[in-house]
Every structure is written in structure tokens, then in C-alpha cells.
Amino acid sequence: MAGGLTENRAAHRVYESLQALSCPLVQDLYLQEDESMLELLCRPSVLRTDILAWICCRINPKFGTSKGMPEESKDPDGLEKKMAVIGQELMLCKADDLDLIKGTASPQRQLQFLQQLLSFVPGFKTSAGSSTDAEVLLSQIFAAENTPHLRQMLQPALEPWPPHIEALHEGHDSAHKPGEELPDVSDLLQSRQTELEQLRSKCDFLDSDEQNGSAFSPSSLRLAAGDLQQQMMTFSHLYETDLRLYCSRDPPSFSTDAAVFQRVHQKLLACNTELEMQREISEASGSVSEDVKRLQTQPRYWSRGEKHTLTDQLEEISQRLGSIVSQLDT
CATH class of the missing domain: 1.20.5 (Single alpha-helices involved in coiled-coils or other helix-helix interfaces)
Structure with missing residues (x-):
């Protein structure tokens, strides 16, 4: 029952995000019950496929440019495969996860995929009344399919290394014998230093005085926030796929809210404004001093x-x- 309530809240959250992004496919639906929203988002239908295609077009405007090509019309799953490729590029799913695209996977997995996919749409903002990431994380941890993993976390056992890893480790230990001199790497370091200097010479914007002296722009802050969010999403995906079985600690919860970056940007903008005012005051004072000096001399x-x-x-x-x-x- 608790799992159903969590899925209903997640479906309501995704539906509100689609309305906030002005998705034309949900503007005239006027759904009020969470069960209806869950059925719309997690049951295979033409409308659900169109909503996914609309999200992919918002993320990548070139997504729909080749739609309707003769070679693509021969494959009935061509559109779903293209959407799966976009999900793979965003590290949200695999290229062969067509069940996730078609709507035959578990509702919990579908809703998580839709929410993560919507976070890459320009202008996406999370609603203030949505459920917290901690609730979603707890519902995933205590799900029935994760019970064996929880038992292993409570009673961890050190498993031996696989034979190929152990052989690789022994080969690495025997590669260098005591008393044997290591090869000279000075030439290698010098060549890498030369390559770095050549790359730096091509990046003229790194040494540009105009770039260094310019004010902090909103576009650069937006780029930094996007990079940080991408790194968070990458770590979450890596934890879910590779590290969950070997880690006995709860994973960190990342929020997609940009309030911290907005406050930092406002403070930096206020600081730049104050510095600009001080510069103008200094210039005005110098101009007045020059005028007084000319009057006297x-x-x-x-x-x-x-x-x-x-x-x-x-x-x-x-x-x-x-x-x-x-x-x-x-």
C-alpha cells in the first residue's frame, strides 16, 4: 500500500512538471486524481509515446528532424530506439531498455526515468509541494526486490577476488622487483608538458584580459550549475549500477533545486554592482580634481x-x- 501511495505522489509530481513546462499534450486533460495520472504516465499508449517524444524534442531540438524517413518507417520500434539512445546519452538508461520507453517496466522505474528526463528540459523547475528525494530513496531501498541487498548490507561478508583480478594483482606485484631501477619518465613528462603548452596556446580565451575582467554573467553560472547537476546525476547512476552492492552506507540525496546558485548569483551581482559604483565614484572624483586644477593653473x-x-x-x-x-x- 505504501508503495502505491509513493507511486501516486511521484506520478502527480511528474504531471505537475509537464504542466509547468507547458506541455501541449497535457494542457487539456485536466486530470485530478493521482491514479489517472499514474495510468497516463505508466501504461503503454500513443499519448504516452507522444509525451516522451515531446520531452526528447525539448532536450534535443534535432530529435524530430529525421522523423518520417523511409529507412526509419521500416522499423516499428525506430522511434522508441531513438528515445532510448537519448536516455543512454544522458546516462539514464541503456540503449536496449525499450520496455522503459514503451511503458512495460515497473511504474516506479518509469516515473523515476521520466522525472530525471524532465530535469534536462530547459526551464525545468521542481514544485515546492512535491515529495522529497529522501522519501523516494527510502521507498526504493525498502522495496521487496531490494530485501536481499539489505540483508547483505546488515551482514556483510568479504568475498574473494575473482581469479582474473587476483592474477592481475599478482602480475602487477611481480612486475617490479626490489633493487630494479624504474624507467626514466622525464622524456615522457617533457612531451606531455609540451602538448599541454600547445593546447593552452590554442585556448586564447584563457589569457584574455577582457574575459578575465568581465562581470560574472548569468550564462556562466547557468553552465556551472548544469555541469554540477550532470556530475550529480552521473554519480547517482554509477552508484545504482555498480556501487550499491558493495557499499554499506546510504547514498547521498541530491536536490535539483537551483536556489543556492540563485543566491550566489545575486550576491555576486550585488558585489559587481558595488564595485562598479566605486569605480564610477573614483572616476568622478578624479575628473573633479582635474577641473579644479585647471581652474587654478x-x-x-x-x-x-x-x-x-x-x-x-x-x-x-x-x-x-x-x-x-x-x-x-x-
């Missing part, structure tokens, strides 16, 4: 047919006032 004021500086004019006026005061005293 350049001849600008006419007197007796000649131009005089402000200092000379003030000195002449002071002398005239002094002579007038002395005449009045006498």
Missing part, C-alpha cells in the same frame, strides 16, 4: 587686456583692497 580671466589665472586674480584683488583700506586709514 590655466589663464581664464581677462584683466587689462590679458588672461590671468584665478590665483593671480585673487592676489590682484587682495592688493587693491589693501591699498583702498590704507587710503581710508590715512
Whole structure:
């Protein structure tokens, strides 16, 4: 029963994500019950296939350009295979997981695949009321098919290495004998250093003063966030496929929210704005100082047919006032 409730919540989450992305295939459905959403997303149908094709087109706009080619129409599973290839490129499934594409796999696996696939659509945002990743992770860990793995985690046993791994390890130990000199690798290091210098010379943007001095742009932050999310997804896939059987600790839960990157971007933008204001203040102060200096040193004021500086004019006026005061005293 708990598994069904988790699947209903996951289906509701995926359906809300499709509506938030303005998917035209679900705009006019007006589904209210979670069971209806689960049936739409996890039961094979033409509408479900069209929704998957729409998601693939949003991720890769070139996905639908070759649709309808004669060689593809001969294969009834051509479209599903192309969508499976996209899933493999995103490290979400294998190229032969056609049951996941057609909707014959378990609902839990289908919903997880759809949610991960939607996270690569531009403009994707997770809803605030959706279930947490911890709940989904716990439901996966305590599923019936994972009971043997849980028992192995509670009572771990050290299994011996396979024969080919043990032979490889022994061969590695016997490759270097005590007292034997290692080969000189200075030439190899020098050649690698030369190759790195050649690559760096081709990357002119790394040494560009204009690039280094530019403000932090939203596109660079978006690229960094996308790279970090891709690394998280890669690690999660690697853990699920290779490390789960050998790790006795719970896997980390990664959130797809970009609130942290938004706050960092806002603070960096505020810092850049403040630095820009300080630079403008310094330039304005220097301009005012230059104007005052020109007023004091350049001849600008006419007197007796000649131009005089402000200092000379003030000195002449002071002398005239002094002579007038002395005449009045006498």
C-alpha cells in the first residue's frame, strides 16, 4: 500500500512538471486524481509515446528532424530506439531498455526515468509541494526486490577476488622487483608538458584580459550549475549500477533545486554592482580634481587686456583692497 501511495505522489509530481513546462499534450486533460495520472504516465499508449517524444524534442531540438524517413518507417520500434539512445546519452538508461520507453517496466522505474528526463528540459523547475528525494530513496531501498541487498548490507561478508583480478594483482606485484631501477619518465613528462603548452596556446580565451575582467554573467553560472547537476546525476547512476552492492552506507540525496546558485548569483551581482559604483565614484572624483586644477593653473580671466589665472586674480584683488583700506586709514 505504501508503495502505491509513493507511486501516486511521484506520478502527480511528474504531471505537475509537464504542466509547468507547458506541455501541449497535457494542457487539456485536466486530470485530478493521482491514479489517472499514474495510468497516463505508466501504461503503454500513443499519448504516452507522444509525451516522451515531446520531452526528447525539448532536450534535443534535432530529435524530430529525421522523423518520417523511409529507412526509419521500416522499423516499428525506430522511434522508441531513438528515445532510448537519448536516455543512454544522458546516462539514464541503456540503449536496449525499450520496455522503459514503451511503458512495460515497473511504474516506479518509469516515473523515476521520466522525472530525471524532465530535469534536462530547459526551464525545468521542481514544485515546492512535491515529495522529497529522501522519501523516494527510502521507498526504493525498502522495496521487496531490494530485501536481499539489505540483508547483505546488515551482514556483510568479504568475498574473494575473482581469479582474473587476483592474477592481475599478482602480475602487477611481480612486475617490479626490489633493487630494479624504474624507467626514466622525464622524456615522457617533457612531451606531455609540451602538448599541454600547445593546447593552452590554442585556448586564447584563457589569457584574455577582457574575459578575465568581465562581470560574472548569468550564462556562466547557468553552465556551472548544469555541469554540477550532470556530475550529480552521473554519480547517482554509477552508484545504482555498480556501487550499491558493495557499499554499506546510504547514498547521498541530491536536490535539483537551483536556489543556492540563485543566491550566489545575486550576491555576486550585488558585489559587481558595488564595485562598479566605486569605480564610477573614483572616476568622478578624479575628473573633479582635474577641473579644479585647471581652474587654478590655466589663464581664464581677462584683466587689462590679458588672461590671468584665478590665483593671480585673487592676489590682484587682495592688493587693491589693501591699498583702498590704507587710503581710508590715512
